[in-house]
Amino acid sequence: MENAVGEVQNILVLGGRSEIGVAIARELLTPSTQRVTLACRRPDETLDVEASLSRDGLRVDSVIFDGADTPTHADFIDNVVATSGDLDVVILAFGLLGTQEECDDDAQSAVKIAHTNYTGAVSIAMEVTKRFRQQGHGRLIVLSSVAGERTRKANYVYGSTKAGLDAFAQGLSDAMVGTGASVMIVRPGFVHSAMTTGMKAVPFSTTPDVVAKLTVKGLRAGKRIIWTPGILRWVFMVMRHLPVTIWRRMPEG
Amino acid sequence: METDDTTSRLTGWGRTSPSSARTAEVSRSDVATFIKDSNRRGVLMRGLGRSYGDAAQNAGGVVLTLKGSAQEAILDVDAGVLIAGAGVSLHDLLKVIVPRGFFVPVTPGTRFVTVGGAVASDIHGKNHHGEGSFGNHVRRLTLMLADGTIHEIGPDQNPTLFWATVGGMGLTGVILDVTFGLIPIETSLCTVNTIRCRNIDELIEEMSHGDDDHRYSVAWADLLSTGSRLGRSVLWRGDHTKLAELSSKDAAQPLRYEPRHLASVPPVVPSFGFVNKLSSSLFNELWFRKEPRRKEGGHKSIPSYFHPLDAIGSWNRLYGAGGFLQYQFALPFGREDELRQIIEKVAVSKTASPLVVLKRFGAANPAPLSFPMPGWTLTVDIPARAEGLGTLLHSVDEMVMQSGGRHYLAKDAHTTPTAIRRGYPRLDEWKQIQRSVDPGQLWQSDLARRLELI
Numbered sequence A: 001m002e003n004a005v006g007e008v009q010n011i012l013v014l015g016g017r018s019e020i021g022v023a024i025a026r027e028l029l030t031p032s033t034q035r036v037t038l039a040c041r042r043p044d045e046t047l048d049v050e051a052s053l054s055r056d057g058l059r060v061d062s063v064i065f066d067g068a069d070t071p072t073h074a075d076f077i078d079n080v081v082a083t084s085g086d087l088d089v090v091i092l093a094f095g096l097l098g099t100q101e102e103c104d105d106d107a108q109s110a111v112k113i114a115h116t117n118y119t120g121a122v123s124i125a126m127e128v129t130k131r132f133r134q135q136g137h138g139r140l141i142v143l144s145s146v147a148g149e150r151t152r153k154a155n156y157v158y159g160s161t162k163a164g165l166d167a168f169a170q171g172l173s174d175a176m177v178g179t180g181a182s183v184m185i186v187r188p189g190f191v192h193s194a195m196t197t198g199m200k201a202v203p204f205s206t207t208p209d210v211v212a213k214l215t216v217k218g219l220r221a222g223k224r225i226i227w228t229p230g231i232l233r234w235v236f237m238v239m240r241h242l243p244v245t246i247w248r249r250m251p252e253g
Numbered sequence B: 001m002e003t004d005d006t007t008s009r010l011t012g013w014g015r016t017s018p019s020s021a022r023t024a025e026v027s028r029s030d031v032a033t034f035i036k037d038s039n040r041r042g043v044l045m046r047g048l049g050r051s052y053g054d055a056a057q058n059a060g061g062v063v064l065t066l067k068g069s070a071q072e073a074i075l076d077v078d079a080g081v082l083i084a085g086a087g088v089s090l091h092d093l094l095k096v097i098v099p100r101g102f103f104v105p106v107t108p109g110t111r112f113v114t115v116g117g118a119v120a121s122d123i124h125g126k127n128h129h130g131e132g133s134f135g136n137h138v139r140r141l142t143l144m145l146a147d148g149t150i151h152e153i154g155p156d157q158n159p160t161l162f163w164a165t166v167g168g169m170g171l172t173g174v175i176l177d178v179t180f181g182l183i184p185i186e187t188s189l190c191t192v193n194t195i196r197c198r199n200i201d202e203l204i205e206e207m208s209h210g211d212d213d214h215r216y217s218v219a220w221a222d223l224l225s226t227g228s229r230l231g232r233s234v235l236w237r238g239d240h241t242k243l244a245e246l247s248s249k250d251a252a253q254p255l256r257y258e259p260r261h262l263a264s265v266p267p268v269v270p271s272f273g274f275v276n277k278l279s280s281s282l283f284n285e286l287w288f289r290k291e292p293r294r295k296e297g298g299h300k301s302i303p304s305y306f307h308p309l310d311a312i313g314s315w316n317r318l319y320g321a322g323g324f325l326q327y328q329f330a331l332p333f334g335r336e337d338e339l340r341q342i343i344e345k346v347a348v349s350k351t352a353s354p355l356v357v358l359k360r361f362g363a364a365n366p367a368p369l370s371f372p373m374p375g376w377t378l379t380v381d382i383p384a385r386a387e388g389l390g391t392l393l394h395s396v397d398e399m400v401m402q403s404g405g406r407h408y409l410a411k412d413a414h415t416t417p418t419a420i421r422r423g424y425p426r427l428d429e430w431k432q433i434q435r436s437v438d439p440g441q442l443w444q445s446d447l448a449r450r451l452e453l454i
Helices: A019-028 A043-053 A070-084 A100-105 A107-135 A156-176 A208-220 A232-239 B031-037 B090-100 B115-120 B159-165 B200-213 B277-290 B302-306 B315-319 B336-349 B389-402 B417-423 B427-437 B446-451
Strands: A010-014 A035-040 A059-064 A089-092 A138-143 A181-188 A225-228 B006-010 B019-026 B043-045 B062-066 B074-076 B081-085 B138-144 B150-153 B174-181 B189-197 B216-221 B233-240 B294-301 B324-332 B356-361 B375-383
Touching (some): A019 A208, A043 A059, A070 A107, A089 A107, A100 A156, A107 A156, A156 A181, A208 A225, B019 B031, B189 B200, B200 B233, B200 B356
Parallel strands (some): A010 A035, A010 A089
Antiparallel strands (some): B138 B174, B216 B356
């Protein structure tokens, strides 16, 4: 359960190797936290993450979860709940970035990204919020991206999955009002992480730790949508309305 | 479910940690229906929702409020004993019993609590040092168990279950009605002595020596001042006024009881609220200075002495959208140094609101989860969004644990299962009794989940 100052006892990270997801979990850790469950395709690869979270009185487990394998999602949530009890915070942080070139060469790469980032996320979010309705509380954090605000030619497949996910999460957030549960959308800009290594940074880039700090602050203040860094909200208010002839010329990267 | 119910978002009086449950107002004959139809998230009774934290919430389950009427209460004037439905509030009871020359045996700082809640939280008041908590005055109560059977229990009738129910936070069954002793009074006034203390040491000294001469004693303390003024405070000690003390004019209607409602805080308050460092410091300064250094024998009405905040409806809204929490703990006698250290820690953090109360407790009762222990209890209201509050409270928790102290479940909204296990060494004994009457875990609450009570 969550206490009066927003400290939580049980955290589930969907995308247990996601640097942002894990950073948010770490930022949420307090002496009240009892359990963190890291869910990813290969749990044997999260040992270093487990170790980095470890502290007295906290149990960190890794479990198998494949965001793209939607038929397994219902059982997955049932199993996590059976083992760990009520879910206080679920961080939806899995996703494929891919490259636009891959997608251009092989349409199936684009399909795979779309399926994982959108269909898979919708599937697990529906299962999570179904559980939230039953338990009468819970908070889902959905990692969207500014890439979905207006898709760029440099990564429009990825961007479009985030656009879809963001729109879905907004509706889901509204649907949760009155259930005791809530959904928060996080729209980070370019984040320096393993996922973006080798990519050219764009202005207003940020780090997983900064995203995590702002996310937890927003969560405790009951925010519905946050941008990280916050200035991107205003930047994109302008970007959204740039003439397409200019927008097309946005740098690759 | 056939009976009328609706889904509601519930919080405690502190307006933090909301959760959603199916709620319904029921008469005692309806309770069994809801028990039968409940899902795995269980059932919980809720009174007037004055617990500060999540004690009267049951996320995803059923939360029932028992209808009650003070008119149906049975008063045995000769024995000074009352039988009241668990859903009846002290507010309604006082209107009936004060004009007939009786007062409730224990009242907390608000009269807007139910009789059932008074037992389930084993509430205490300003007379704890001499007369114990609410459970001490209960002769008998009717309890509906998870299997739907109804049992009469009391200190000499199934005492194990009785004392597990006193302070049991509603987790042993549904309290249907309660028989308890009353205090006979000659007038509806209290004779109050006021003493202003320059710091916490003066206050502790004063309470240690003078409390036993009075039925009631409680102190307000300023938890924003530090240094030589650390814990400066005002101590009010009182007794029910005797008829002979009144002037002939007042003696004409000695038992007049008319609690006033001054105003209500509107539903919309700026989200940051009105309680902050500046407003609290200002309030504390004025509040301290308005009291005389020492005054003996002033008269106060029951509402103004016992329930001053009740004159303002929904005062909890003053804290804004973030809500607040009331941190209350007890430390045993002999731990006055630790008490001072905690007061200093809170004072330095500059987080406390003006609502701070220190009380000297008397003997504990046999209930395994009853909060009061011989020693000191400090109560501090704090805006929930105060910067660094979680960290501050965890470190105070640690000091409370190391001093052999404990937290009050009816107030708690923050602490951990560890702190409760350490603070209540008889928790396992209580769990065993609880499990024996509720093997299917029908009775559940957010508090019980968070603190692993069941």
